Amino acid sequence: MSMLRRAAAAIFVPVVATSAIAADTDVKAPRLGTPLSTGEIAKWDRTIFADGRGLPPGKGAAKDGRVIYEQKCADCHGLRGEGGTAEELVSEPKPPSGDYPSKAIGSYWPFAPTIFDFVRRSMPPAAAGTLTANETYALTAYLLAANGVIGEGDEMNAKTLAAVHMPNRDGFIWIDVKP
Amino acid sequence: MAGKLTEDDLAPVAGGGLLHRRLFLQGGLVLATAQTATSLGAEEEAKPRAEDPTDPSWIHRTGLPFSGYGTPSKYEKYVARNIGGNRTPAGDGVSWTPLEDLEGIVTPSGLHFERHHDGVPDIDPAAHRLVIHGLVRQPLEFTVSDLLRYPMRSRFLFIECGGNSNAGWHEEPIQRPVGDFHGLVSCSEWTGVPLSILLDEAGVDAKASWVIAEGADAGLLNVSLPLAKLMDDAIVALYQNGERVRPENGYPIRLIVPGWEGITNVKWLRRLHVTDAPAMTRNETAKYTELQPSGKARMFTFVMDAKSLITSPSPGQKMHGANIYEIRGIAWSGRGKIAKVEVSADGGKSWAEAHLQEPVMAQCFTRFRSPWAWNGQSALLKSRATDETGYVQPERDVLVKERGREGYFHYNAIVCWAVDEDGTISHVYA
Structure with a gap:
C-alpha cells in the first residue's frame, strides 16, 4: 500500500466508526476548565424556569406596560398585538382547537414566566436585553391583561407571575422525551 | 448510446421506465440530466467570448495568480443561498441551501442554510467563553x-431546521426550486470536543436530567435538552468541513446534537445550565411545537424523521426529450442510517429501489441514484426513504390526516414532481 493510500485509509476509519462517542471510554483529556465562583455564575445565569425560579426582584402593571409596548413593540407586533411584520401576541384566553388554531399568548403559551424570560433576553431585537426588570414585569403584565389572562390592575412580580395559570397549560404532549 | 447493455438491462423494473440500479455498477450507460435554467444562463454568458474550444485563449497565457482563500468559478455565481429574511426585524429569517445545484453529500460551508432569530453576532473568540454550571460538582468556564x-471527534451530520419543508402543509403545492422549498437542511463534517468530556470534568450531579443550552446571539437563544442525549453523542464543534465554523453557523463554537432539529444545535454556544427540568423557553413552547387537530400540541419533537427528495430532475429544470436520465436525490434520517430509498415514476403505483452511494452514514445525507428511461410521456416522480429502524417516509395524505395542517414543523412527507410531455417539471400533490 502506498503511503498516500495508507494515510487515506487511516483518515477514513474514524469517519465510519464514530457513531457512538459515548462508547469511546478510553478518552484521555486535559482538565482545562477554570472553576467559577457563585458570584461569577450569577453574572452568567439568566435562566428563568416555568415555575418562576430565576425571576428577579421587581414589579410592574399593565398601564405602565402599555406605554412601553406602544414605544418599543407596536411597530412590529401591531398596536393591539394583532401582529404585523412580527407575530401576533393577543388572542382569546382559551386553548386552541382545530377551528381556532391560534398560537398567540392567551391561547397557546403554557407558562407565564416564559413571557418575562423571552422579553428580557430577546426584545426588542435591535436592543435585546436592555429592558429593566420593572419594565419587563410591566410589559408581561400588559400582554397577559391584553390576552384576558389577568386583570388590568394586577401587579406582576416574581411571586404573582409564577402563580398565573395559562389557559393552555395542559395543551402539550411530550414526544421524544417523557416527563 | 448504451451499446454494451442488453435488452434485459434496459427492461424497466417499475412503471414509467425506471431501470435497475445495477446499471450504475456496470458503467457504459450514458445518462442525460435535466438542466437548470440558471446553468443554461451561465453557458450563454460564456458565449460572447467566442472562444474556440479546440484552441481557447487560456491555454496560451499565464492564468490568474494564487489566492489566499479560493472561491467558486465566476460561471457558478448563480449557486447561492436564497435569502428569505424579514426586513423588520432584519435579523429574523432564513436562507435556503440550493439543493438542486449541489451533488454528493457535503454542503459547502458558505451554502449551509441559515436560520437566525436576531442576526449573526460578530464574536471575538478571545472574549467568548463556554460556561457549565447548575447541578455539577464544579462549575467551569472554558476559553x-x-x-x-x-x-x-468528527462526524458527517445533517442539520435540518424543524420548520424545513413547511410549505408542504399548504393547500396548494408550492412552485419553487427544491432548495427554496426543502433547503433548510445541509450536511457538514463537524469536528469538536465530545460534550460528555466537558460535562464529566464539571461532574454532573445524579439528580440532573436536563441541560439548558444558550447561545451568544442577540436574544440569547436558549433551549432545554435531555442530558442523556448530550452525554451520548453531542459535540462542541469548532470546525465545519475542515475549517473553523463559519460565523453564520455558530463561530466560534456550536453545539451539535446529531439527528435532532436544527434549533437544538445551538450556535455561538456560551452556556450550559445543568438542571432537573426543562426551562420551558419560548422556543420550546410557543415555537417548535406542533398544534394537532385535537387541539393538543406535540412538544419536544427533537428527532428529524426520515425524508428524501429528488433533486434532479426537479422544478425549474427542464428535460431534454425522451432519453435515459439519472434520477438523483438525497435522503436522511435523524434516527440512524438510511436503509433504502425507492423511486417511482408513476406516482407511487410501482417502486424501484435506488442505488445508495457510499458512504452511507447515520444522521447524514445519503445520495441516491436511479436510472430512468423517460419515454417523453407525462410522469409522476416520487422518492420514499426507509431508515434502519424500519421507519418509512409517509405519503402526504397520511401525514396530513394524522397531524392536520397547523403543525408547521416536522413536515417529512413524500414529495412528488410531475414531468410534463413538454419537459417541464412541477410540484404536485399526488
Missing part, C-alpha cells in the same frame, strides 16, 4: 483556546 486542546 476557546482551552477547547481547542481537547481530544476531538
Whole structure:
C-alpha cells in the first residue's frame, strides 16, 4: 500500500466508526476548565424556569406596560398585538382547537414566566436585553391583561407571575422525551 | 448510446421506465440530466467570448495568480443561498441551501442554510467563553483556546431546521426550486470536543436530567435538552468541513446534537445550565411545537424523521426529450442510517429501489441514484426513504390526516414532481 493510500485509509476509519462517542471510554483529556465562583455564575445565569425560579426582584402593571409596548413593540407586533411584520401576541384566553388554531399568548403559551424570560433576553431585537426588570414585569403584565389572562390592575412580580395559570397549560404532549 | 447493455438491462423494473440500479455498477450507460435554467444562463454568458474550444485563449497565457482563500468559478455565481429574511426585524429569517445545484453529500460551508432569530453576532473568540454550571460538582468556564486542546471527534451530520419543508402543509403545492422549498437542511463534517468530556470534568450531579443550552446571539437563544442525549453523542464543534465554523453557523463554537432539529444545535454556544427540568423557553413552547387537530400540541419533537427528495430532475429544470436520465436525490434520517430509498415514476403505483452511494452514514445525507428511461410521456416522480429502524417516509395524505395542517414543523412527507410531455417539471400533490 502506498503511503498516500495508507494515510487515506487511516483518515477514513474514524469517519465510519464514530457513531457512538459515548462508547469511546478510553478518552484521555486535559482538565482545562477554570472553576467559577457563585458570584461569577450569577453574572452568567439568566435562566428563568416555568415555575418562576430565576425571576428577579421587581414589579410592574399593565398601564405602565402599555406605554412601553406602544414605544418599543407596536411597530412590529401591531398596536393591539394583532401582529404585523412580527407575530401576533393577543388572542382569546382559551386553548386552541382545530377551528381556532391560534398560537398567540392567551391561547397557546403554557407558562407565564416564559413571557418575562423571552422579553428580557430577546426584545426588542435591535436592543435585546436592555429592558429593566420593572419594565419587563410591566410589559408581561400588559400582554397577559391584553390576552384576558389577568386583570388590568394586577401587579406582576416574581411571586404573582409564577402563580398565573395559562389557559393552555395542559395543551402539550411530550414526544421524544417523557416527563 | 448504451451499446454494451442488453435488452434485459434496459427492461424497466417499475412503471414509467425506471431501470435497475445495477446499471450504475456496470458503467457504459450514458445518462442525460435535466438542466437548470440558471446553468443554461451561465453557458450563454460564456458565449460572447467566442472562444474556440479546440484552441481557447487560456491555454496560451499565464492564468490568474494564487489566492489566499479560493472561491467558486465566476460561471457558478448563480449557486447561492436564497435569502428569505424579514426586513423588520432584519435579523429574523432564513436562507435556503440550493439543493438542486449541489451533488454528493457535503454542503459547502458558505451554502449551509441559515436560520437566525436576531442576526449573526460578530464574536471575538478571545472574549467568548463556554460556561457549565447548575447541578455539577464544579462549575467551569472554558476559553476557546482551552477547547481547542481537547481530544476531538468528527462526524458527517445533517442539520435540518424543524420548520424545513413547511410549505408542504399548504393547500396548494408550492412552485419553487427544491432548495427554496426543502433547503433548510445541509450536511457538514463537524469536528469538536465530545460534550460528555466537558460535562464529566464539571461532574454532573445524579439528580440532573436536563441541560439548558444558550447561545451568544442577540436574544440569547436558549433551549432545554435531555442530558442523556448530550452525554451520548453531542459535540462542541469548532470546525465545519475542515475549517473553523463559519460565523453564520455558530463561530466560534456550536453545539451539535446529531439527528435532532436544527434549533437544538445551538450556535455561538456560551452556556450550559445543568438542571432537573426543562426551562420551558419560548422556543420550546410557543415555537417548535406542533398544534394537532385535537387541539393538543406535540412538544419536544427533537428527532428529524426520515425524508428524501429528488433533486434532479426537479422544478425549474427542464428535460431534454425522451432519453435515459439519472434520477438523483438525497435522503436522511435523524434516527440512524438510511436503509433504502425507492423511486417511482408513476406516482407511487410501482417502486424501484435506488442505488445508495457510499458512504452511507447515520444522521447524514445519503445520495441516491436511479436510472430512468423517460419515454417523453407525462410522469409522476416520487422518492420514499426507509431508515434502519424500519421507519418509512409517509405519503402526504397520511401525514396530513394524522397531524392536520397547523403543525408547521416536522413536515417529512413524500414529495412528488410531475414531468410534463413538454419537459417541464412541477410540484404536485399526488
